[in-house]
Amino acid sequence: MLTLPTKQQGVTLIELMIGIVIFAILLAIALPNFSAFIANSNIRNAAEAMQNGLGLARVEALRRNTQVNFSSGVDSSTDSSWAVGCTAASASCPAVIMKRVAAEGSTQAQVATSEVVASTGAAAGTTVFTNTLTFNGLGRVIASTLATADNAVYDISNSGGGTCAVAGGKMRCLRVIVTPAGQIRMCDPALTVSKPTDPQAC
Template sequence: MRGFSLIELIVGMAILGILMSLGIPAFSDWMRNARVRTTAESVLNGLQLARAEAVRRNTTVGLYLVDTTTSACALSTAGPNWIVSVDSPVGQCDVAPSDTLAPRIIQLRGGTESGGAATTVAAGQAAIVFNGLGRPTPLPDVVLITISFTDAAGAACVDAGGAVRCLRAEISVGGQIRMCDPALTAGDAQGCI
């Protein structure tokens, strides 16, 4: 006779269940880390776009963190939506990207596009404006402008004994933009200053 006996099937299902129970926590941590990284990379790309457009146009261009992408938008240090535009988009976030129509939006991203609903954004300031030389303007009072990205569900970061790899974007007064990991030591190339 060919096939499986009932006992073999039950043993196989038990082994599969054990393997799945071991793998699901690791998978959920991986998903949290992927969402945090995706949101951080999205904002980092927006910062790089704003800086590049400021240099290309030889004018001020900013990345604005906003609470929503509707006409009722306001600046928010908790994002997770962002808009790159020549003028402040406050109250006009629903305007289509255009070089002539105020606020002259270049690009916008909703937080849900990049996993932002599952990620907490905490910025030192809601608007980061670059001048024609690619430097933040006005010059910040601090050495670095920072934007931190953590898990919205409250999972602890690796440096606090948790499993989520929290990230931070740093913008220097010279305009250098980088993403770093606060859990790594300062001597590590991927660590924060």
């Protein structure tokens, strides 16, 4: 009587080792791209939060018909933390309406503020803006926190992610611009030269 050979169940040690080697190779290939993805996500989260916070300050100023401050770097001068609050704090208008800490999705993000001439984009000669913008009841930025011919600029980068694309690196650093009229937009400074008609370009 013939006996059929039994089927092998499971995997052999050699098959397991080959699988581990293939997985390690794929992980080594994907890891640099994954690190760049995480760093870019940090920048995007911080920039969107900055834009949302500025929008909140403007809306609260319109809604309450009073001056409302947006202050960046409240935890550290270069991190992505910010706070929105009334200039003249009262029971109906608190000194802190909302606050965001840097640990909320953008721990590595760094923010640099500057003031530029609106018509040319060049650095302003005499600056008023530091890290606080004040919106009035009409939704405009008051002249004591931003000169009427200049824009406030928040440049968001990543401290551990490397060099920004505008300087030849891989990081997609972003910029949030606020005009004296209270318009707020986010853009990509790397697109200024290569694609000047791109809506995302600064």
